[in-house]
Amino acid sequence: MARKQKDYLAGLLADDEPAAPPPSSEPVAEYKGVLDRQQDHVRHLRQEKLERRAGTTLLGRESALARVASGEVRQVTQLLLDPARVRIWPGNARSYAHLSEESCRELIDSIIAEGGQKVPAVVRRVEGDPDHEFEVIAGTRRHWSISWLRAHSYPQMQLLAQVQQLDDEAAFRLADLENRARADVSDLERARNYAAALADHYDNHQTRMAERLRVSKGWLSKMLRVAALPDKVVAAFPSPADIQLKPAYPLAQALDGPQRRAIIDLADRIRQEQAHRRDAGQPPFPANEVIGRLLRAGAVRSAAPAAVTIDGAHGRPAVSVTGTNRQGVTLRLHAGHGLSDEALLQRVGDALAQLAGDGRGLQR
Numbered sequence: 483m484a485r486k487q488k489d490y491l492a493g494l495l496a497d498d499e500p501a502a503p504p505p506s507s508e509p510v511a512e513y514k515g516v517l518d519r520q521q522d523h524v525r526h527l528r529q530e531k532l533e534r535r536a537g538t539t540l541l542g543r544e545s546a547l548a549r550v551a552s553g554e555v556r557q558v559t560q561l562l563l564d565p566a567r568v569r570i571w572p573g574n575a576r577s578y579a580h581l582s583e584e585s586c587r588e589l590i591d592s593i594i595a596e597g598g599q600k601v602p603a604v605v606r607r608v609e610g611d612p613d614h615e616f617e618v619i620a621g622t623r624r625h626w627s628i629s630w631l632r633a634h635s636y637p638q639m640q641l642l643a644q645v646q647q648l649d650d651e652a653a654f655r656l657a658d659l660e661n662r663a664r665a666d667v668s669d670l671e672r673a674r675n676y677a678a679a680l681a682d683h684y685d686n687h688q689t690r691m692a693e694r695l696r697v698s699k700g701w702l703s704k705m706l707r708v709a710a711l712p713d714k715v716v717a718a719f720p721s722p723a724d725i726q727l728k729p730a731y732p733l734a735q736a737l738d739g740p741q742r743r744a745i746i747d748l749a750d751r752i753r754q755e756q757a758h759r760r761d762a763g764q765p766p767f768p769a770n771e772v773i774g775r776l777l778r779a780g781a782v783r784s785a786a787p788a789a790v791t792i793d794g795a796h797g798r799p800a801v802s803v804t805g806t807n808r809q810g811v812t813l814r815l816h817a818g819h820g821l822s823d824e825a826l827l828q829r830v831g832d833a834l835a836q837l838a839g840d841g842r843g844l845q846r
Contacts (some may be wrong), residue, residue, distance in 0.1 A: 502524045514543070560602055562640040565629040569604060571652060571683075574622055575675035577668055581626045589627045598781040599624055599642040604656060606648050616643065619653045620660040651683040651694075658695060668723040669730070670716070673709035680706065707734040714775070715745065718752040724769035733773050738807040741779070748779040790836050792829040795820030801829045801836060811837060 570578050583590070593599055603621025608614055618625050624641065631639045648656065658675070661667045674689075684691040690707070692699045708730045715737070716722055737745055752775065756766045767775075794800030800819035805812035813833065820828065 524632050533784060561643050561645060562607075563643050565625050565632065565641045567614055568616045568618055568620055568625060568641060569608070569611070570625065571617045571619050571653060571655050571657070573675070573679070574619070575661050575672045576622045577671055577722075578622055578626065579723075581623060583630060586627045586630065590631060591621055593627060593631065593639070594636070598639065599628070602642040602644040604646055605643040606646055606653065617646070618643075619646070619648060620657050630679040637835070654679050654683055655694065668725060669705070669727040670708060670711070670722050670725040673727070676702065676705050678710035678744070704731050707731060710734065711737070712746060712749075714753070715749040716758065718749040718772050719769050720756065720766040726769070727794075729770060729773050733776055736777055738809070740806050744779050745776050745800055748776055752776075757774040790833050792836075794826070794829065800826060801833045803833055806837065 498504070499643065576751065584775050601621075601624070603624045604619045605616040605621075606619060621643070628639050628641045657673075661672060661675075680686055680688065680691055686692070688702055689699055692702045700829075704727060708725070708727055711725070711730065711734055715733070716725065719725055733745075736742075743813060752767065752772055759766055790803040791799050792801040794816070798818055799816045800821055801810060802814045804814050811834065813830065815826065815830075819829075
């Protein structure tokens with residue numbers, strides 16, 4: 483600071499001497515000019531900062547839009563929907579008809595306590611359906627619970643949904659991933675869902691399906707065997723939800739053998755017994771007891787299956803049955819039978835007729 487300025491400021495701060503006017507206005511003008519230049523510089527810096535920020539924001543916005551357009555980033559849309567305008571995708575394993583207030587009670591109470599859903603359902607748009615705009619891919623229980631609440635004193639409740647673009651195969655895989663974590667989705671429901679998907683999405687190629695689902699081929703094969711349980715056998719259980727993979731798989735194997743008819747007949751009798759017990763207010767036979775009875779019935783019937791052999795000329799065998807199961811009948815045509823081709827085919831027909839009479843014929 484200049485000497486004249488120091489003296490002037492010292493005079494202003496002095497207590498024992500009267501303040502004196504500045505000897506000249508030149509130092510004040512010089513000091514004011516410095517302040518003006520500093521303020522101009524600060525304003526200039528601020529303007530540059532604003533321009534850089536605007537440019538960066540615009541550039542960032544353009545970059546984000548470019549990433550969305552390229553598919554690198556997906557936009558996630560969440561909507562609040564009237565569940566009446568949302569249908570259930572039939573490719574989901576969960577049986578909507580078997581949901582109830584009791585099975586959804588915990589979820590219903592959670593939605594009430596929190597004022598709505600916290601986890602959105604996954605939906606996709608549908609076309610050509612005047613009654614529905616979306617369909618649920620994952621979140622069937624959430625849809626059911628919101629629908630129930632709207633009909634029971636909570637008409638303001640809406641379905642929180644995340645909209646995604648998915649083809650059927652991707653929708654199946656997404657729904658399957660969610661259902662694997664749900665204890666209330668039975669193995670039979672999932673197994674039948676897999677059987678339908680195998681034909682619909684994977685051209686009946688089990689290896690390809692296992693790779694896409696990231697499960698073992700052996701495990702998938704067992705699920706598909708359980709999926710083939712006849713409806714008459716399923717009806718013998720207290721509920722389809724009681725049929726689990728590990729205990730049901732031996733039963734599915736037994737149904738591929740000659741004891742199939744005996745198992746199905748007993749299953750129908752057990753179904754009638756279950757109905758009588760329900761009417762009398764008694765608990766039904768549990769699943770493990772049903773499976774045990776069916777397996778024992780099959781074992782008795784198949785303990786000593788009658789051999790089927792059809793003779794040809796001179797008492798020599800012409801046709802014999804070497805195996806029967808659900809997939810078909812294995813026949814052996816013997817050499818030295820002494821028959822014409824036409825006569826041999828007649829013997830084949832005789833062998834199949836005998837199998838049918840024993841309840842082991844081909845399933846048409």
